[in-house]
Amino acid sequence: MKFFLVSILCVFCGGALSAQTQDSTKTYKKRVLENTEVDVLASYYSQDGENAAVSGGKGTEKLTDIAPSIVVSIPLNADDILSIDANVSAYTSASSSNINPFDGSGEADPFVASSGASSSDVWANVNASYSHSSDDRNKIWSANLSLSSEYDYFSFGFGGSYTRLFNEKNTELTLKANVYLDTWKPIYPYELRPFAAGGDGLSNGLFRSYSITGNQDYNPIFSEFGNKSRNSYSLGFSFSQILSKKLQMSLEGDVVRQQGLLSTPFQRVYFSDVEDSFIQNFQLADAIEQLPDTRNKIAVGGRLNYYLNEIFVLRGYYRYYTDDWGIQSHTASLEVPIKISQKFTLYPSYRYYSQTAADYFAPYESHLSTEEFYTSDYDLSKFTANQYGFGVSYTDIFTNFHIWDFGLKSIDLKYHHYARNSSFRADMISGGFKFILDGSK
Template sequence: MKKLVLIFLLISIVVTAQETSQETSPIYKKRVLESTEVDFLTSYYSQDGDNAAVTGGLGTEELTDFTPTIVVSVPLNDDDVLIIDAGISAYTSASSSNVDPFDTDGSASPFVASSGASRQDVLTTVVGTYSHSSDNRNNIWSANASLANEYDYFSVGFGGSYARLFNEKNTEFNVKANVFLDTWNAIYPSELRDNPSFEEFNDESRNSYSLGLGFSQILTKKIQASLSLDLIQQEGLLSTPFQRVQFSDVADVVVREFTLGDDVERLPDSRFKIAAGGRLHYYINEFFVVRTFYRYYTDDWGIDSHTASIELPIKITDKITLYPSYRFYLQTEADYFAPFNQHLSTQDFYTSDYDLSDFTANQYGFGIGYTDIFAKNHVWKFGLKSVDLRFRHYERNSGLKANIFSGGFNFIMD
């Protein structure tokens, strides 16, 4: 009996010592982000077409946009990361230049760019995101705030997200919410500014509220699937103040080949959007992966759309991957859309913006990626981890064509 008591005491001492040791000894956990990372991103976009909304749905849509961006991710400790995303979007637009087509003594035409100040502008954006991960990395919280500004527009936004991983991290559920508070500095077509019968917008604010839900699951060693649902409510000035509309029941006034606007685009002051989608990724072998995506969209303006895409990453070497891709888009027109000079003055809402028309679009893409997880190549004090270069060509059946060049460079600070 004494031996049993002695053995029990010894076991109790050992267990107590182990528990004390576990509480006082540091537990190793992998940092969420090992070191500061810097991403240099850039894109160049160009388009052309003949359905400019600024001139009432008929006119040049020529536009170029250059967008350099820098993203800095800083580990604050083992669990917390701060991300600063800052960029500018500098564009030149032949269509928006025709907000005032009579700023020169030459001819005025919807198919010819004017030389006015509205021809070009710069959008500046800054987004800050703070994220925290639990010790077991199964819970991730984040909060974000943003600012955006250009000549006739200012926006402030904030939001957050939560992600929960379980089933040995094979399953993930996430929820995100964002609020954007925007203010227009309304600019109207030149011929309407001094028109006594023209009514300006009383409220130049626009608020957007979004809620997103996501679910992803690793089904097998080769298959991963995800589902998403996004709900968006917008309120306020949803029209673009400088986009013209011409009425078929009002006599046209043409000055130097330019048809003057009878009014500006007028749309309801609320819009509710729903988008539901899914992804399926299939790992064929060490050289090929198939990535598919589908999304259905609908809103209370009468638009329904379907998006389907496929990407086939092809691994050429352990560091180089090719990315051929294809995307198809189909959309029905909004209840308030009509082409150039086909609206009636008795209508409450009207637009000739072909982004709200019915159309189909095809996008063909190709990219090349370079990845070196050890970041052996250096630029000053930064190790080059990855390079991503992409080209995409976009075509609508309305005639709009666009090309997008983009590049990304990911560096790790030593």
């Protein structure tokens, strides 16, 4: 979920691109991608709420994020395309700052941001993909590699897909598979660290510097995670069919298997059968989130696009999701592109989402210490959500505007407002600029 406007474009693309030499006796073959294309994207995202998982289901969820990215697609020859996608996401989070709520200048409080190192982070990702199309353009296969990193997490991924077109390209079937091998560098709530194996418990400097109120015999359930890996394996398909000149449909499905450390190490849990302990206004954790080390997910969905006339198009979407943690969800959305001129199109949209709670979720101070698994992460709770959006797209048909040898092909701007049936709210603004290499220069 992340979007915003970008103001500076830096594109470094080297190497000569030459058209494929063709024998005069052969049939002309249209290139899959005529020229190098560059997409410059950026987003701004902000959220707030009162159910922070870092502080056990209560406290501020305030977060802001700015995420620029650039995608370069290069035609290697008539059949092959290489794409490089680089992303950076820089966030500031009042919620995650309370991993250590005692390093700020004021009193520790779950509804007040701390000022420590955990209040911000940078996520970086690079994805490279290669695709090859057959001579008749009815078969396409692709392969991809990805690397992602942030302070406490590293991910390596790879995968591929195969697409087959039938029925004079009116029918399309795609099969895909991906693997992600991730590694945690676990960060635990600050007050729990002295209770790890070999720690000094209540003799630690934290408890000598601050007085505990409430239950002064603070004795949490805590041990560090032994397994620090998380692996994800996914298989998917998509099927699309042109039904008539005005109607197109598609079906899609995914199966995902996750295993390893699926708990978030810095998310606190409070038990109803344990007396509360506090330092200042902050309740000390009774434990950290504990979730099963496997999760199986299944999602199926469909799209239906209907061309009303030269001005209006209807784009409908529905998806059903279920997993073995007890969550079932329904997503339905409608977008109505409105072409107001040859260059400008408007995109009003609406999205509805509902889900059941995970078997292991309970609100703040509702779990029992005798349970095997527990979380108070409201992303795993029962909720409904509505999202309203509006966008505008500008298409420069003749790519008149240039930066160096790149002509502007399109500009896209979008805004979305997201609201759950709780205190959680989010706003997203995104912008994108597509440039193509001018082959005439």
